[in-house]
Amino acid sequence: MLVGVGFLIWALATALQSAEGFALVQGLLTGFVAKFIAWGILTALGYHLLAGVRHMLMDMGCFGELASGRVSAQAIIGLAIIWSILVGVWLW
Template sequence: MKKQRPVNLDLSTISLPAAAKASILHRVTGVAMFFALVFVIWAWAYSLQSQASFDYVQTLMTSHLAKFIAWGTITLLIYHLLGGIRHLVMDMGHWEELKSGTLSANIVMGLWLVLAVLAGVWLWF
């Protein structure tokens, strides 16, 4: 029995709408935050052990790698928060139409980029 169904294995030809990209990105940032919080919880717990451990974490957080991890964690949190608010508003019955859903997705992604840049400026300067 031969099934006649379309097969599209070229992923570069698939174009997702902005609302789908925003929804997928919300899920991805949630999973990434779960793993990023390992570093946050470690730094928090270790810094509370003694004054010397606090000073060590404080010195460690001045490195470029630590600042990059902190910036990444902050940007994940920002997008997940913005995307979550968007989903909550949609759950209340707003922005469910194609035009308003696309607009809200584009606004969330644009606002996320602006806030990510501002978070980077705040961390590095």
């Protein structure tokens, strides 16, 4: 995930520098492999964000019981799947 975020930051910085940089990044991201890699990176970041929010809620005392913890974990997995689909639709 660290390498993926580094790539996304590089792509954003390059695209914002000039029109040529934007064209370079746009050309790199038109292929299937690049879109698949971007999908994987964004899916991982989305899941990481959702799970992080869940853990912060757990630190505040929510989902402390085993049953509610399992339900919240299943909800996060479901939301991550929805996020993954939305990112895929957005990229393709």
